[in-house]
Amino acid sequence: MILPVLEEDVVTINPYFPSGVWYLLPSNETINSSGSTFSVDSPLDTIVVALRGGSILPVQEVNRTTTASRYEMFGLWVALSENEEAKGEIYWDDGEALDVLESGIYNRIYFEAKDNKINSTVKHFAYPGENLMTLGKVLVYGVQTSPTVVFVNDINHPFYYENSTKILSIEDLQIRLENPFTISWK
Numbered sequence: 001m002i003l004p005v006l007e008e009d010v011v012t013i014n015p016y017f018p019s020g021v022w023y024l025l026p027s028n029e030t031i032n033s034s035g036s037t038f039s040v041d042s043p044l045d046t047i048v049v050a051l052r053g054g055s056i057l058p059v060q061e062v063n064r065t066t067t068a069s070r071y072e073m074f075g076l077w078v079a080l081s082e083n084e085e086a087k088g089e090i091y092w093d094d095g096e097a098l099d100v101l102e103s104g105i106y107n108r109i110y111f112e113a114k115d116n117k118i119n120s121t122v123k124h125f126a127y128p129g130e131n132l133m134t135l136g137k138v139l140v141y142g143v144q145t146s147p148t149v150v151f152v153n154d155i156n157h158p159f160y161y162e163n164s165t166k167i168l169s170i171e172d173l174q175i176r177l178e179n180p181f182t183i184s185w186k
Contacts, residue, residue: 003040003048013042021053023079023141028165030142032082053142054081056088056111056118066095073136074177078113080142085114090177093127100127107133109177113140116147117184125178133177140168140185147185159185 001022003015017033024031024040025048031038042048051057057077063069078086093106100106108123118138143166150159150170160169168185175181 001050001052003042003050005042005044009044011041011043013040013048014038015040015050017050018052021080021082021142023051023053025049025051028141028162028167030166051077051079051141053079054086055079056086056113058088058090058111070095073134075137075139076111076118076135078111078118078138078140080113080140083114084116084142084144085112087112089123092133107177116186117182120177120181122178122180135173135175135177135181136171137173138168138170138183140170142166143168143185150183150185152183153181157183 003013005013014037016037017031019033019035022031022033026046027041040048056079059075059077060069061072063072080086087110089108089110091106091108093100097105104124105127107125107127110121110123112119143161146161146163147159147168150157152170152173152175157170161167162169170183
């Protein structure tokens with residue numbers, strides 16, 4: 001959810017948050033809402049985004065053009081719910097053709113996080129495209145205790161955990177999304 005500033009020279013807003021846990025970007029604050037408004041700092045040079053707990057959002061680095069952006073690696077923002085679960089998906093095609101569903105030339109991948117694990121399920125993968133659809137980084141919001149180890153497809157992988165924000169950061173992944181993967185932590 002994007003939290004826009006609608007008035008000139010305003011740096012604090014009071015948006016309504018439906019019930020649940022929310023993660024504010026870029027401040028990395030957590031809001032536990034029962035369905036009410038909260039005061040949120042919104043500096044003039046910043047667009048504040050709220051990730052709803054229970055969602056997984058695929059992202060890509062910004063580039064000068066949409067075409068150039070398609071060559072960038074993907075990231076996943078995993079926003080854990082109160083139950084420490086999340087789901088999301090990505091749909092990917094050439095961005096131009098109108099008949100991709102009929103022709104079947106697209107990719108569709110589901111992601112699910114629960115029990116300290118993220119799994120991907122490849123539902124359809126038929127668009128090779130110019131981008132190999134590589135996952136480079138995963139941020140997991142709402143990890144309550146510091147992990148001692150992270151595994152990527154059962155192989156130990158370096159990670160960073162920020163205790164003050166409860167964010168687990170897993171970088172330098174180089175995972176091809178055409179193949180199912182598992183990331184777990186203990």
